[in-house]
Amino acid sequence: DRSPALQISGGVFNFSKTPTQAELGLELRGPLRWWRLDVAGGLTVTEEESFVGHVGLRRDFRAGERWVVAPGFAFAFYEQGDGKDLGGSVQFRSALDVAYRITRRSRLGLTVYHLSNASLEDVNPGSNSLVLTYSFDLR
Secondary structure, three states: OOOOEEEEEEEEEOOOOOOOEEEEEEEEEEEOOOOOEEEEEEEEEEOOOOEEEEEEEEEOEEOOOOEEEEEEEEEEEEEOOOOOOOOOOEEEEEEEEEEEEEEOOEEEEEEEEEEEOOOOOOOOOOEEEEEEEEEEEOO
């Protein structure tokens, strides 16, 4: 029952510090053949015209009949725009999704993710985002 999916998200960038910003995002996911992993790639834009592009891996774990918990890790590229200085363009994105399966092919969820350059740069403030998500299968 695994198929490619599109996720639409909206929420708060840098929610744990001030100033916060609104963000919107899209993510495309597709299944890999091993370990039930999905490859995921996406783009996020903030109200201060910062952009984050990411590509990585995630895995769904069922938590009951309708709930899904999905950790993920991705390599990310950050363009600051007028937004927060994250210390550099190369970032790492770690995420945790908790979603409710509305139907067999759609989910409504909440995602928290952290962006950090892992101290590759002298400045590494990191950022945390909290977003509401809706995803649906493309098949």
